Amino acid sequence: MNREKLRGRFVVGMSIFFLSALLVLPHAAWCEYPERQIRLIVGMDPGGPADLLARAAAIGVQKYLGKQLILENRGGGGGALAHAQVAIAKPDGYTLCTTNNTALIDMALMQKVPYKPLKSFTSVAAYCIGENTALVVKPDSPLKNFNDFKDYAKKNPGKFKYSTPGVGSGLHVAMEVVGHKDGLQLVHVPHKGSAPAMTALLGGHVDAASAGSQWVNYAKGGQVRPLVSYARQRVPDYPDLPTLKELGYDFVHDLLAIVIGPAGLPADVVKKMETAFKMATETAEFKTVLANVGRDPFYCTGAELDRHLKERWVKTEKQFKDAGIIKEAATEPY
Structure with a gap:
């Protein structure tokens, strides 16, 4: 009698197990990532x-x-x-x-x-x-090239202001590398992205922008002029624009x-x-x-x-x- 009861309980238990599996497995299939936004x-x-x-x-x-x-x-x-x-x-x-x-x-x-x-x-x-980043100024800036920038910064310590997308961004680092190598006292003005950093330059709030790759479109529109590129090689549309690397700075913005x-x-x-x-x-x-x-x-x-x-x-x-x-x-x- 006890043996029959045990056998019955075993059969019931296994039935519940298999029924549960039939319910769970399809649900697992429905839950494939992603289920929601x-x-x-x-x-x-x-x-x-x-x-x-x-x-x-x-x-x-x-x-x-x-x-x-x-x-x-x-x-x-x-x-x-x-x-x-x-x-x-x-x-x-x-x-x-x-x-x-x-x-x-x-x-x-x-x-x-x-x-x-x-x-x-x-x-x-x-x-x-993106590698085609650069230091840019407004077209009416008296700084015509990278050497002009360095000369001005050396003669006016703590006065040259430049904008970037933020502290520690590659565009900030580029200027830190230049500043430390040449002993320049530059004023960093960080922003919350490339767009506001460029707006700061166009609005005359800074002397230059250490700009992301969007500078090319602004330059083609006559709104900015590049002084130096942070790319590995010269920018095809600006063959006369030198890179930091070729000027002796150990920096490429990749x-x-x-x-x-x-x-x-x-x-x-x-x-x-x-x-x-x-x-x-x-x-x-x-x-x-x-x-x-x-x-x-x-x-x-x-x-x-x-x-x-x-x-x-x-x-x-x-x-x-x-x-x-x-x-x-x-x-x-x-």
Whole structure:
């Protein structure tokens, strides 16, 4: 009798198990990421190249995923405010951040930030590159070339004001490298993105702008004049414009637009977003904006981006110490 009862209980138990499995498995299939809209924090204020590129990429990402991306601009601190928000977000793939490699690495070397650049995040992808950045002035400026700028800054210590997208941005670092090598006392005026930094120059609030790649369009429109480029090679449309590298400065501004998430993002989420951003870079909308803001095509996976960021930390920390910009890193990377 006891044996029959045990057998009956076993059969009932197994029946419940299999019925539960039939209910759970289809539900798991329905829950494939993403189930809902995704929050994409943009590390700059609206209107600049970073914002325009993020919005263009979002169009392609949304088409691939079939879910909406809600873009949220969090300028300030050279990207630190945006990074801090994503660092404390739940690692479920519904809060991501688009920023750049210099904002994530260079700034943390120069000033203390509330996260660990190489520990607090999961690398997702890089989706374009920009090198054609430059120091620019208004057309009516008495400074006609880079030597004019240096002569003026030497004769007028603490008076030359320049704008940038923020503290620790690559465009800030470029001027720090020049200032330390030549002993110049320059006045840095940081802003919350490239657009307001350029507006400050056009409005006559600063003497120059250490400008992102959008300077080319402003120059073609007769609104600014470049003094020196931060690119690896001379800008094709400005063959007479020298680069910092050829003038003897150990600096090239290789700006990657990147996507990061909180530490601990599941591998399937990373893979899905890698593919989504790869597809986005191939859309007509993205290619048009890419050309308009002077950036170049580039893509790499999360694993490749992770290696780049680690290598950049080591290289940039040494460069900053050698140039006298820092004595020690302001933030621990891990």
